[in-house]
Amino acid sequence: MKTAANGLWPLRFKLNGKRVSKNVKPTQTLLDCLRLEFGLTGTKGACLEGECGSCYVLVDGRPMNSCMMLAPQVQGREVMTIEGLAHGKNLDVIQQKFIECGAVQCGYCTPGLIVAAKALLAANPHPSRAEFLVGMEGNICRCTGYNKILRACELAADQMGLTK
Amino acid sequence: MFYQPKSIGEALDLKAELKERAVFIAGGTDLVVLMNRGGRVTENLIDLTHVPELRAIDRRNGAIELAGNVTYAQAAKLPAPCLALASLSVGGPGIRELGTIAGNLATASPAGDGSTALLALDTEVELTSVRGSRRLPLEKFFLSYRKTALAPDEMITKVMIPANYRSDWLKNGKRGAVNISVVAVAVALTQKKEVRIALASVAPTPMRCRKAEEAFGKGADARQAAEIVRSEIKPITDHRASADYKTHLAGVMVRRLLEHLK
Numbered sequence: 001m002k003t004a005a006n007g008l009w010p011l012r013f014k015l016n017g018k019r020v021s022k023n024v025k026p027t028q029t030l031l032d033c034l035r036l037e038f039g040l041t042g043t044k045g046a047c048l049e050g051e052c053g054s055c056y057v058l059v060d061g062r063p064m065n066s067c068m069m070l071a072p073q074v075q076g077r078e079v080m081t082i083e084g085l086a087h088g089k090n091l092d093v094i095q096q097k098f099i100e101c102g103a104v105q106c107g108y109c110t111p112g113l114i115v116a117a118k119a120l121l122a123a124n125p126h127p128s129r130a131e132f133l134v135g136m137e138g139n140i141c142r143c144t145g146y147n148k149i150l151r152a153c154e155l156a157a158d159q160m161g162l163t164k
Numbered sequence: 165m166f167y168q169p170k171s172i173g174e175a176l177d178l179k180a181e182l183k184e185r186a187v188f189i190a191g192g193t194d195l196v197v198l199m200n201r202g203g204r205v206t207e208n209l210i211d212l213t214h215v216p217e218l219r220a221i222d223r224r225n226g227a228i229e230l231a232g233n234v235t236y237a238q239a240a241k242l243p244a245p246c247l248a249l250a251s252l253s254v255g256g257p258g259i260r261e262l263g264t265i266a267g268n269l270a271t272a273s274p275a276g277d278g279s280t281a282l283l284a285l286d287t288e289v290e291l292t293s294v295r296g297s298r299r300l301p302l303e304k305f306f307l308s309y310r311k312t313a314l315a316p317d318e319m320i321t322k323v324m325i326p327a328n329y330r331s332d333w334l335k336n337g338k339r340g341a342v343n344i345s346v347v348a349v350a351v352a353l354t355q356k357k358e359v360r361i362a363l364a365s366v367a368p369t370p371m372r373c374r375k376a377e378e379a380f381g382k383g384a385d386a387r388q389a390a391e392i393v394r395s396e397i398k399p400i401t402d403h404r405a406s407a408d409y410k411t412h413l414a415g416v417m418v419r420r421l422l423e424h425l426k
Contacts, residue, residue, distance in 0.1 A: 001168045026166030047198040050259045065258040073213045088312045137341035138256015
């Protein structure tokens with residue numbers, strides 16, 4: 001498969017559970033594609049070099065920095081962004097615990113952190129504190145400090161354990 | 165033009181046709197960062213993320229064989245301790261899911277964590293083009309600063325690692341994660357009890373310290389071997405640390421690893 005004659009890439013993939021398609025510039029990052037082409041501005045961009053984690057999305061369930069991926073690389077894959085975590089008006093348990101714990105200040109890093117926590121808890125439902133630190137090490141928060149964030153993640157893990 | 169081949173054969177045909185006018189892209193952790201900074205990479209990108217055969221990990225003839233697109237996340241689970249630890253020391257979870265071992269080799273950064281661990285493990289790479297395949301010891305693959313033996317039509321199709329080495333890894337950087345090394349060291353012990361010492365960030369490419377290895381093999385202790393390492397490496401002063409500091413640090417790290425490897 002290659003770029004079409006008009007210079008665009010006929011992108012098709014699954015976005016937050018729905019099949020979508022759009023013709024995009026093949027050198028557009030997945031981050032820009034999500035924000036500009038699909039209007040999903042929950043995923044943030046800051047460093048654009050993988051240092052900060054604010055652009056995390058799940059691709060086939062695994063956490064990835066969308067700022068370092070080109071949109072065509074998710075061809076046929078399944079992408080979940082922060083917008084896809086809630087079920088209707090019911091927030092994901094990780095989102096609920098972030099609110100309860102006040103684990104948000106300016107909020108810029110929050111979508112990336114929640115997506116990272118989602119990936120971690122899907123792979124490992126009962127992480128130790130050390131495993132949490134490794135699972136979240138790619139995400140930077142510059143305002144709250146990390147204690148409330150870790151507390152929110154641990155409470156989310158506890159609650160997920162109870163409801164299973 | 166952006167190409168997304170579905171097989172190694174298709175990818176090699178494209179590269180044979182386009183040569184220097186195309187670059188392979190997999191994890192994008194170097195190339196897309198460069199593009200984000202406004203750098204122009206090439207007019208053609210050949211995306212390898214949709215070639216399933218490049219994701220395989222096989223055991224064959226006492227070696228672990230990684231196909232070209234095996235990621236750090238995959239390598240972090242391999243029974244090759246220095247490579248697993250080095251892989252886990254790369255970036256954060258998102259980068260480890262994207263970045264590939266072969267990409268780390270092709271970029272040939274002097275700070276390459278994967279490259280350095282693989283050097284200590286006597287790794288060989290398989291380079292393939294439409295002309296055929298050749299095997300090369302990793303030490304011969306790195307030519308100079310960010311220069312490799314890859315021909316313009318070649319791809320790293322396999323990374324072959326002896327499965328039975330004992331090994332260990334230490335990385336020192338400015339913080340605990342998402343961290344480029346000030347100095348990193350991989351040591352390994354072959355089944356014949358020969359030691360291998362490889363360092364990152366102390367020379368234009370990741371390097372083996374042959375003189376220290378030889379001296380250790382002939383009975384030098386860890387402290388003496390570490391002193392030889394200090395004389396073999398050629399670090400530069402940069403924004404991460406001074407050359408003097410890196411030299412001192414490298415010796416300390418090598419000594420600690422060798423003391424624990426016995």
